Amino acid sequence: MMLLTKDAILSADDLARAEVDVEAEWGGTVLVRELTGTERDDYEYSLMQVYSRGKQTSIKPNFANAKARLAVKAIINEDGSRVFTDADAKILGDKSASALNKIVDEIQRLSGMTQKDLEELEKNSVAGPSDGSISV
Numbered sequence: 001m002m003l004l005t006k007d008a009i010l011s012a013d014d015l016a017r018a019e020v021d022v023e024a025e026w027g028g029t030v031l032v033r034e035l036t037g038t039e040r041d042d043y044e045y046s047l048m049q050v051y052s053r054g055k056q057t058s059i060k061p062n063f064a065n066a067k068a069r070l071a072v073k074a075i076i077n078e079d080g081s082r083v084f085t086d087a088d089a090k091i092l093g094d095k096s097a098s099a100l101n102k103i104v105d106e107i108q109r110l111s112g113m114t115q116k117d118l119e120e121l122e123k124n125s126v127a128g129p130s131d132g133s134i135s136v
Contacts, residue, residue, distance in 0.1 A: 016110045017076070025099035030083075032074045032103060034110040039073050044117075067100045068093035074107045 016034045023029070035043065046069055049062040072084035072092055084092060092100070108114075 018106050018110060020103050020106045022099040022102060025096040030103060031076050031078065032107050032110065033076050033080070035074055035107065040111060043070055043073060065089055065093040067104045070107055071100055071103045075103065
């Protein structure tokens with residue numbers, strides 16, 4: 001087994017891609033890719049909403065428009081650039097739920113995201129005291 005160097009790791013083309021057939025909904029296919037580690041962390045963080053009142057902090061699930069918020073991060077052009085910005089999630093969320101489901105299922109598969117991961121995030125969304133001043 002070959003031990004990888006820093007340069008080998010950083011230069012690896014390691015983001016899997018796949019085409020998703022949305023012919024019935026949008027008249028063609030879209031290209032999606034696996035999320036980067038940072039994108040996945042950002043997305044998972046966006047699924048939690050932190051509230052603070054004095055020393056009491058609570059974290060609640062935030063699944064509003066979650067599918068579109070994920071899709072905008074991973075729908076790409078042939079050159080690998082993103083088609084949408086994060087700000088486009090609202091307008092994409094107004095499109096076909098069927099198409100978004102297909103796209104999100106493939107992004108999750110490519111990114112190794114499971115239902116168990118989402119359940120863990122929701123389970124960890126509990127109220128508790130905190131000394132921090134995190135607020136929404």
